[in-house]
Amino acid sequence: MAARNRGYFDAKGVFALNLVSSPGSGKTSLLERTLKDLKGKIPFYVIEGDQQTLNDANRIAALDVPVIQINTGKGCHLESDMIHDAVKKLNIANDSVLMIENVGNLVCPSMFNLGEHKRVVIVSTTEGDDKPIKYPDMFHTSDICIINKIDLVPYLDTNIEELKKNALQVNPELVFFEVSATKGTGMEQWCEWLESQAKLVPEEH
């Protein structure tokens, strides 16, 4: 089903990203900021995953972006069939970008391909610099690593260079962006990358 999703995205020129992270690393805040910063430049669609609540979908809907919330109940990750159903309901336009925010979990979602073009792992500076080696599967299977909450570094013991070194040890291909989604720092580089990638669909992925 993941392959089928991927084929569907390719046919429509939809660039699909799977955002994964621990709970509370700032996935939704990053998404909100990205949607605001790229408003009018890229047509976005969003699928939100959480065990419970419509909170995240409500935050995205407030930005006038089409969104579907999937509540997994006891489930710890999104699966490709859920994405298949949600994509049909969203009625996604050609040449758009689909942002899938997975359930906050640095372990299980690593094992489930949703058909995305790129997997983006978000890690907060507050989580410390050792997470990539303690939870290697997620960093190994991701293409992009966004280091969020860099505004808090002055108040923490976290060493960003050590964090990157640990992540590269697990996955030498990882591409990094350092941002503060709430303060807006570093968002230009991330948004530029997103714009450039969206235009490449589907040939280059």
Place this chain on the structure above:
Amino acid sequence: MAARNRGYFDAKGVFALNLVSSPGSGKTSLLERTLKDLKGKIPFYVIEGDQQTLNDANRIAALDVPVIQINTGKGCHLESDMIHDAVKKLNIANDSVLMIENVGNLVCPSMFNLGEHKRVVIVSTTEGDDKPIKYPDMFHTSDICIINKIDLVPYLDTNIEELKKNALQVNPELVFFEVSATKGTGMEQWCEWLESQAKLVPEEH
């Protein structure tokens, strides 16, 4: 097997806690601080769970506390049979306290009873105030909620009262401690509680 673990703990007067949280919420730092603050007062044993690395066990061993690291590989939680094996290897003394640090995951470990007397969910102020309602199972099945990193509150949008309200909505019986494991704030109350509970084993649990 969880029941068998529990019987074993009860027979030996061992007070067993299962520490659960998101990755990077500060479980190991809290544990280190607790072991230091109660050194000489309570005999501790520790079981560390992580997908990979011996990092956490090394941190605990540096404090001269007997510890076993369990690496779950692709696994997302500790299970009762792993605890059974580890407890035998630790050769736990009577009237001691066993701290089990679970894999960092706010979802899956909620479904696996290890035989513990109390489940302790640690939530960092940096994770925001909505985690209890987005990941209700973990808060519903826990007895204690430790709110860690309270020293960072001035730099965050997190509302501690809202966080507690959300947690109580999911589990009205939750008992809270507010601490900064790195700064030491609030550790006295948590350590006093731990001492009082350790003396009650096994009758009161």
